[in-house]
Amino acid sequence: MIDGDGYVAAAYIIFLALVLIYVGIMAFRLSNLERELAELNQEAAQQDAEREAPEPAKVG
């Protein structure tokens, strides 16, 4: 048999759990976004390096 305190605790735990799950999902999405940004940074750096590479000198 659950007493009144148990029901009150359960209700507030539900509220906190919902908020935490939501924040957790947001954090997961944020880490994905961060990874995507790192990839883009790498790609941009690669493109810059290709652009700045000296033309091969013609021999003969």
Next chain:
Amino acid sequence: MTLYGKGLRSLSIATAVVLTGAFLLIAFYAPEDADQGIIQKIFYIHVAMAIVALCGFTAGGVMGFMHLRTHDRRWDLRSYVAIHLSLILAVGVLLTGAVWAKGSWGSWWVWDEPMLVSFLIVFLLYATYQPLRFSIEDPERQSRYASVFAVVAGAFVPINFAAVRMADSFIHPRTLGTTTGGMPGEMMLTFLVTLVGVALLFVTLWKYEMAAKHARGQVKALRRRITGERASVVGGRSAAPQVHV
């Protein structure tokens, strides 16, 4: 360009402070109800979430109306996020309500109580919002139909609420009722602080979500510029509105 992250830090701190204060008031300041005892303390979070969820649904309708009026896709995104968050709060309302009902009435759910059934109808109505969006592939049509849904459903919410309050009550108490003489001062203060806390939480999470979606849109635009991909290739099918930067 709109920056949704602006002011987020101070808003987050205010939310944390007010919600912590509300929980302290609930635990140590608010008196126990003479009739229900300690279990009545569920009321503070349950009703605050319900009011904020219903206001969020209505705000989603107003934002949908703004989208239809201005054809600005940002209003559709704002409406989408408001409805999405309200739906999460509505889940919380149903769950905390079920816990309260079990402790108070001995049953998880009562079908002959208009307040409960009407809230369930509102919840189920809005539960169709995401599938509706996902079923429409064309982004332009998707946002237009979703806005029409948001306006109609948003208008239904206050009408439904008023109808339920006018109906004969069975066992569910009428919050802030005038016939019963209202709540004692300590209870009212605790309730108002909790309501402000939950409302601040809603606004904070709304801004977080908007900032995240905006940042994702910017990353997509950056990817298009770097890799030369077309928007349609990068976008794909989604229930969420696409952010155009």
